[in-house]
Amino acid sequence: MEEKPTLKNSTKVIEIKGLNKSFGNYHVLKGVDLDLYKGENLVVLGKSGTGKSVLIKIIVGLLTPDAGQVSVLNQHVDQITYKELLALRLKVGFSFQNSALYDSMTVRENLEFPLVRNQKSLTKREVNMAVEEMLDAVGLLQTINQMPSELSGGQRKRIGIARTLILRPEIMLYDEPTAGLDPITCLEINNLINEVQERFHTSSIVITHDLTCAKAVGNRVAMLLDGQFQRLGTFEEVFNTNDERVKPFYDYNFIH
């Protein structure tokens, strides 16, 4: 598998400096610095409980940091009004781990929902076209009238991604996109994440424990260790180490 190039000459779409967050006595994020460059897929790795979700919640303004700066698309998330934050969130798509589809709605209705809610000026025809185009992009146009319960886990994941993409976000946040899927479906989801990057020019943060996914989709990889991104670079750079905190990740995923 060929390593993807880093895109560090692009502009920054997320800039995080000196981010700190504690819950009671537990200091989760201890001065986190991180940049996301336009057009790149940045994979975030780290043991359970190291603060990956906390970081994502701070990026979308669901949690407030104790200290530090978080700029998303040139806006400081902790300094903007609630209305500005809501507008910013529309530009940041969040693909949940459990896909979070509405079980009582068809696939078509699931995709229509965010569009109709957020882009009230669209005609019925425009909504239909957008839904069909997006389902086609994830290869599932044939499921348009099905219920989520009739789909496989991989298909639900794709529909969840399509539903997030339909608002054409500039940034995508993927939370464990391959969790609980078989290896073949994992490869399909990895390919989809790469297709989304190419076709929609999104910049993405991908949280995962799956190093095959990290290697396949990441232009860069960042590993959260003891409250900071202590390893950051290409996949090879991050794992070319004898650091005992890093090696087990590799050994567990790629038994050699």
Ligand SMILES: Nc1ncnc2c1ncn2[C@@H]1O[C@H](COP(=O)(O)OP(=O)(O)OP(=O)(O)O)[C@@H](O)[C@H]1O
């Ligand atoms: N709202 C909250 N109140 C109190 N503690 C919290 C809150 N949110 C997160 N935490 C704590 O912060 C730590 C980091 O949680 P987080 O969910 O970010 O971990 P994670 O790295 O995403 O883990 P996983 O890989 O298991 O999803 C955990 O110890 C968690 O209990």
